[in-house]
Amino acid sequence: MEAIRIERRDNIAHVTLNRPAVKNAVTLAMWRDLSEIFARFAGDRHVRAVVLRGEGRDFSVGADISEFDTIRDDRRKSADYEVAVDACSGAIAALGKPVVAAISGYCLGGGCHLALACDFRFADLTATIGIPSAKLSIIYGVHSVQRLLALTGLANARRVLYSGDRYPAEQAMSMGLIDEIHDDAVLAAERFLQRLAANAPLSIAGAKYMLNGISMGAGALDLTKAQQLIDAASDSEDFEEGRRAFAEKRPPRFRGA
Known part of the structure; x- marks a missing residue:
C-alpha cells in the first residue's frame, strides 16, 4: 500500500x-516524497488547488517516532531529519496554489507541522491539535514556529509549545x-477550493507569495520577486480575459498564463 495516495x-x-x-x-521517506509531490504540482496547470488529508480517522499523529532510534539518534542525523521536514513544509507553502488541510482526529507534532504550512485548516469536531515537542525534548523548527506565531499570536504560540497540550x-x-x-x-475543503479555482491563478500565486513572505518576518519577502509576479500578471492573457469578461458581464475563463 502506498504511504501517500494522490x-x-x-x-x-x-x-x-x-x-x-x-x-x-509520517516517515522520513514520506517527508521527502511530499516535498517532491508538491514541487511537481507547481508545474501542473491542471492542478489549481490541493486538499491534504489523512486516511481513516486521523490526519496524522506526526513523525514516526519508531524510526528515531536509527535516523535521529545524534545531532547530525537530527539536523538532516529537520532539513527534510522543513523542505516538505517549504514545498507546501511555496506552491503558488491554495492548499487546505482537512483535519479529522489527531493532528499532532509533525502532523501539525504539515497543517501549518497549508493556506487553510478545515476540521471536523473529532479534530485534536497539539505540538508535544516539549514532552520529547525536541525544539520545533524555526519556520514552523514562525507559521504558528503568525496564526495564533505570541501568547497562544507560547501556550502550545511550552505545554505540549492537545486542543479540541x-x-x-x-x-x-x-x-x-x-x-x-x-x-467542505473541496467545495471551498472549487470556488477559489475559478479565480485567476496568477493573482492567487502572487498574493500567496507576498502574504507568506510578510508573515514570516523581516527580510523573508523578496521584493524583487514580488514585483516580478505583479508585472507578469499585468502582462498576462488572464488579465486581458478578466477585463473582457467584466465588460461582457460573464464569468472569466482563466488559464494561469
Whole structure:
C-alpha cells in the first residue's frame, strides 16, 4: 500500500497520508516524497488547488517516532531529519496554489507541522491539535514556529509549545489553529477550493507569495520577486480575459498564463 495516495477530482488534487494503522505517522521517506509531490504540482496547470488529508480517522499523529532510534539518534542525523521536514513544509507553502488541510482526529507534532504550512485548516469536531515537542525534548523548527506565531499570536504560540497540550477543535479554532469547523472537513475543503479555482491563478500565486513572505518576518519577502509576479500578471492573457469578461458581464475563463 502506498504511504501517500494522490487523486485528481477535476482540477483539485487530493493528497492523502495513507498509513491509517499507525494513525498516519509520517516517515522520513514520506517527508521527502511530499516535498517532491508538491514541487511537481507547481508545474501542473491542471492542478489549481490541493486538499491534504489523512486516511481513516486521523490526519496524522506526526513523525514516526519508531524510526528515531536509527535516523535521529545524534545531532547530525537530527539536523538532516529537520532539513527534510522543513523542505516538505517549504514545498507546501511555496506552491503558488491554495492548499487546505482537512483535519479529522489527531493532528499532532509533525502532523501539525504539515497543517501549518497549508493556506487553510478545515476540521471536523473529532479534530485534536497539539505540538508535544516539549514532552520529547525536541525544539520545533524555526519556520514552523514562525507559521504558528503568525496564526495564533505570541501568547497562544507560547501556550502550545511550552505545554505540549492537545486542543479540541473548537478551542483550537478560538486560538487560530483552525479556520473552520464542518461535519465533513474534506467535502467542505473541496467545495471551498472549487470556488477559489475559478479565480485567476496568477493573482492567487502572487498574493500567496507576498502574504507568506510578510508573515514570516523581516527580510523573508523578496521584493524583487514580488514585483516580478505583479508585472507578469499585468502582462498576462488572464488579465486581458478578466477585463473582457467584466465588460461582457460573464464569468472569466482563466488559464494561469
